[in-house]
Amino acid sequence: MFFPALGVTVVVAILCGLDRTAAGQFMICRPIVAAPLTGWLLGEVAIGLQVGAMLELLWLGRLPVGAAIPPDDSQVAVGCTFLAIMSHAQTGMPPQAVAAASLLISMPFGKAGQLFDRLARLANARLLNKAELALDSGRFEGLERFHLRGMWHFAAASLATLTVVVGGGLLCLPLFLKYLDGPLVAAAPWIWLLFPLAGIGSLLSGLKVPRASLLFGGSFVLGLFILALR
Amino acid sequence: MKLPRSVLLQVLSRSFLLQASWNYEQMQSLGLIYALTPAFRRYYSGAALLAAYRRHLEYFNTHPYLATTVIGAVLKLEEQAQHGIDPGFTVGEFKSALVAPCAAMGDAFFWGAMRPVAAVVALLWAFHGSLWGPVFFIALFNLPHFWFRVQGLIKGYGGGVRVVSTLQRWHLSDWAICLKQVLVVLLGFFAAVIGAAATDNLDAGIAWGLCVAPLVLGLCALMRRRVSPLLVVLVLSLLLLSWFQLH
Numbered sequence: 001m002f003f004p005a006l007g008v009t010v011v012v013a014i015l016c017g018l019d020r021t022a023a024g025q026f027m028i029c030r031p032i033v034a035a036p037l038t039g040w041l042l043g044e045v046a047i048g049l050q051v052g053a054m055l056e057l058l059w060l061g062r063l064p065v066g067a068a069i070p071p072d073d074s075q076v077a078v079g080c081t082f083l084a085i086m087s088h089a090q091t092g093m094p095p096q097a098v099a100a101a102s103l104l105i106s107m108p109f110g111k112a113g114q115l116f117d118r119l120a121r122l123a124n125a126r127l128l129n130k131a132e133l134a135l136d137s138g139r140f141e142g143l144e145r146f147h148l149r150g151m152w153h154f155a156a157a158s159l160a161t162l163t164v165v166v167g168g169g170l171l172c173l174p175l176f177l178k179y180l181d182g183p184l185v186a187a188a189p190w191i192w193l194l195f196p197l198a199g200i201g202s203l204l205s206g207l208k209v210p211r212a213s214l215l216f217g218g219s220f221v222l223g224l225f226i227l228a229l230r
Numbered sequence: 231m232k233l234p235r236s237v238l239l240q241v242l243s244r245s246f247l248l249q250a251s252w253n254y255e256q257m258q259s260l261g262l263i264y265a266l267t268p269a270f271r272r273y274y275s276g277a278a279l280l281a282a283y284r285r286h287l288e289y290f291n292t293h294p295y296l297a298t299t300v301i302g303a304v305l306k307l308e309e310q311a312q313h314g315i316d317p318g319f320t321v322g323e324f325k326s327a328l329v330a331p332c333a334a335m336g337d338a339f340f341w342g343a344m345r346p347v348a349a350v351v352a353l354l355w356a357f358h359g360s361l362w363g364p365v366f367f368i369a370l371f372n373l374p375h376f377w378f379r380v381q382g383l384i385k386g387y388g389g390g391v392r393v394v395s396t397l398q399r400w401h402l403s404d405w406a407i408c409l410k411q412v413l414v415v416l417l418g419f420f421a422a423v424i425g426a427a428a429t430d431n432l433d434a435g436i437a438w439g440l441c442v443a444p445l446v447l448g449l450c451a452l453m454r455r456r457v458s459p460l461l462v463v464l465v466l467s468l469l470l471l472s473w474f475q476l477h
Contacts (some may be wrong), residue, residue: 022250025294027345027371031463032352033364046359053356053363056349058459063341066291066333067254071460107460123254131260132287140283144267147260150251183474189431191467193424196353197442198466200417200424201449202459203346209410219415220443223422228436 002086005042009082011160017158018072021064022151031055031077037079047088048081050099054192055080055107057199058148061206068119070126072113072161079165080106083173091177097188098177102169105176109168113161120157124150137189231312231419233269233305234389240268241305242383245298257291262301269305274313282308285322292329293336298379300328302386303393310390317391324391335402343409345375350416421446 010089016029030035032052039048062070083102088095131146177184204216248261263286272283292300307321317324348370356363385396425439432438453459 021252022247024246025249026375027348027368028344029348030367032349032356032367036361036364038357045361047357049356049359049361049363053353056353056356057346060346060349062417063337065337065341067257084436100467104464108464111460123252124251125255127251128253128260130256131263133279135283135287139281140280143260143283144264147264148247150253150260151247154250168346180471180475183471185468186474187470190428190470193428193431194470195463196357196420196462196464197424197446198449198459200421200446201462202453203417203445204414204450205453207410207414209407209414211411212414215414216418216421217443219418220422221440223419224425224436224439227422227426227439 001089005082005086008041009038009078010159012041013075013078013158013162014155015078017161018151018154020072020074020154020158022154029074031073034074035081038078039085040114042082042085044085044088044095047084047095047099050095050192051081051084051103052077054099054103054195057203058198059202060199061203069114069117072110072117072158075113075158075161075165076103076110078106079110079162079169082166083169087173087177087183091158091181093177093181094185094188096192097185100188100191101176101184102173103178104191105172106169109165110161112164113157116157116160117154120150120153123153125226167180231272231309233309237268237272238364238383238387241265241301242298242379244268245294245301245379245383248294248297256287256289258294258297259287259290262286262290262297265301266304267299270308273308286325288322290325292332293340295340295375295378296336297381298331299382299386299393300325300332302383302388303328303390304386306387306390331397335397335400335406338406339402339409340375343406343413345371347409347416349412350413350420354416354420354423357420357427395464401476441467 012034016034019026020029035052036045036048039045048118053072059071059073064070080102083106084098087093087098087102127146127149131143134140134142204212244265246263248258251260252258263283266286270279270282304321304325307317307324310317311321348367351370352363352367355366386393389396421442422439425442426436428442429436429439449462450460
């Protein structure tokens with residue numbers, strides 16, 4: 001079960017890693033898509049959906065503008081879904097608890113993604129230099145090849161991030177689940193709510209919208225009123 | 231020489247790989263060359279093709295979804311240059327003038343507004359375990375994505391320098407502001423859904439859900455002071471775990 005599942009996870013991770021910057025940008029890489037996709041391919045779509053829903057908003061306000069590189073939430077989503085599904089199969093703990101545990105343990109490792117992404121972009125600069133040299137010597141056939149080779153760098157960066165996320169998770173998660181299984185099961189429904197709440201706070205903090213407090217407060221109270229009427 | 235539809239389709243499909251070799255020196259310049267190549271091979275050959283490549287292998291950075299607008303206009307200008315039409319500026323100058331506004335408009339509209347709106351709509355479904363959430367997200371986000379890619383190329387190639395007025399007519403910055411207001415409303419509703427779920431956890435009356443609003447505003451204030459959301463989640467989760475460990 002472990003190695004076939006890891007193989008599937010690697011394929012999804014590379015696909016999402018390329019979608020993130022290099023190819024398409026159809027947003028398959030967003031946690032709300034990448035995690036359920038991984039979960040579906042591994043036979044536990046509900047766990048994937050939980051991981052994706054918890055993670056989606058957290059770093060969404062960090063925009064990939066200019067040279068800025070946001071934390072790699074795609075690889076965190078894919079890696080954590082894999083870890084949560086494996087932990088669920090091994091321990092039999094509730095999906096919400098394993099999803100929360102894998103995210104809490106592996107999210108900090110996801111920061112490594114920024115480093116690997118940066119390295120991929122630096123490696124791409126070498127491709128540009130090669131392309132310029134080729135043009136200087138009057139050869140232009142290789143230009144397209146140099147450009148497409150950049151995708152290997154982004155794929156390698158995704159794989160490296162996934163390795164850190166999954167590797168770190170595999171090392172730390174068993175200990176975490178062993179010593180904190182009881183409180184984790186009790187706290188999981190609250191942690192499940194905490195993630196999107198922090199995401200809402202993070203998004204609101206970056207928005208410069210006229211009458212934001214009024215709009216937020218109004219829709220919040222109205223929403224709660226509608227939910228109370230159900 | 232007017233470009234046939236098949237070549238424009240090739241240019242469009244190649245624009246999806248614009249950022250394959252993104253780098254810190256010239257950002258998307260090789261990607262631009264890659265997208266322009268099918269058309270350039272129609273326009274030029276030999277030394278002229280080499281000169282065209284040299285002309286465009288320079289700093290290029292714009293929003294990937296609006297890049298087709300620039301690419302289309304560049305193709306039109308190259309075509310006009312072949313016919314001896316002088317617009318009064320070089321293709322490079324026009325390109326440099328257009329990329330920054332396209333980047334700013336695209337970033338504000340797609341990254342700053344459309345993507346979060348699609349994400350919150352998706353989360354309203356996903357939060358209740360519905361798989362329609364991811365489907366809605368992909369559909370809602372990619373409809374304008376594809377529309378702008380295709381229309382950008384059509385309007386850019388059709389209009390040349392007049393694409394600037396098309397960009398103004400699209401009012402992307404105004405749409406971005408409207409969408410951000412919609413986003414705030416959706417975030418308020420989503421916070422209410424979370425508040426209702428929290429009262430379910432506690433078996434308390436739904437009015438207690440009102441407590442979620444100050445919590446969100448407190449988190450927002452913390453993050454405005456540059457506290458990392460990751461740190462906030464980790465610390466609050468540890469506090470929750472400690473609470474349940476002790477009780």
